Amino acid sequence: MKITRNVFLLVCFLLLSNLAFSQQEIDTASLSPRFIFPHFTDGTVSFKDGNVVNVKLNYDTFTDQMQFLANDNSMLQIAEPEKVIKVVISNRTFIYYQDSFIEEIINGPVSLYARLHQERIAEKVGAYGGASPAGSIQSYSSYSGDGNVTKLSSAEAVSYKSDYTFFVSSKGKIRIVAIQKDLLKCFSSNKDLIQQEMVKEKTKFNSIESAKKIIEWINANGIKD
Numbered sequence: 001m002k003i004t005r006n007v008f009l010l011v012c013f014l015l016l017s018n019l020a021f022s023q024q025e026i027d028t029a030s031l032s033p034r035f036i037f038p039h040f041t042d043g044t045v046s047f048k049d050g051n052v053v054n055v056k057l058n059y060d061t062f063t064d065q066m067q068f069l070a071n072d073n074s075m076l077q078i079a080e081p082e083k084v085i086k087v088v089i090s091n092r093t094f095i096y097y098q099d100s101f102i103e104e105i106i107n108g109p110v111s112l113y114a115r116l117h118q119e120r121i122a123e124k125v126g127a128y129g130g131a132s133p134a135g136s137i138q139s140y141s142s143y144s145g146d147g148n149v150t151k152l153s154s155a156e157a158v159s160y161k162s163d164y165t166f167f168v169s170s171k172g173k174i175r176i177v178a179i180q181k182d183l184l185k186c187f188s189s190n191k192d193l194i195q196q197e198m199v200k201e202k203t204k205f206n207s208i209e210s211a212k213k214i215i216e217w218i219n220a221n222g223i224k225d
Helices: 002-019 028-034 180-186 188-201 208-220
Strands: 021-023 041-047 052-060 065-069 075-078 084-089 092-097 100-106 110-124 137-140 142-145 148-151 156-170 173-177
Touching (some): 028 110, 065 100, 156 208, 180 188
Antiparallel strands (some): 041 052, 052 065
16 A cells, blocks of 8 residues: 555656746736737646646747646746647647747648747837837737736837747758748758749748648648758
């Protein structure tokens, strides 16, 4: 009986050491715009040593890291993410690459990954309501989290600037693709054919749909390098 109990405690210790978390102060008021999911959601963390941990997870677009809820509902960050193979939340898969987590958009001979990064921008509103975020910046008159809504001062506007970074994986190698030339370098022997398709479709690596469309075309045509 004592031996069985010791084995059970050892298994629990190994699972906790794999998750190896570190606590981080988080502005819970900005939970909704800051995180990919509106709430912490059931997910799994798979480790290179074979262990799998079930926990409530969310992706922090400010730090590009995966956060999870501890038993006391405090938000924690995985301390050794390089030991993680993948994280799955609501059928969405994330892998760890170059100090951040990136999301799998297409899984195929040529795979596509994306990283959404956001920055919070506080602006003083001028006499004529001068703060005017543009482009990919969203403006909020209030922000919420944990069921609480905080009204912003009439003299301040908080905005969130969003940027996507795309990654292409082929034959086990991952490369960053920010512009058309980056993708052409991944397929040098077929670059003329891919260039024609990107010109035709007006491909830009600033939206998921545009990046997804060209990678789907590459896979459909069996293009490899």
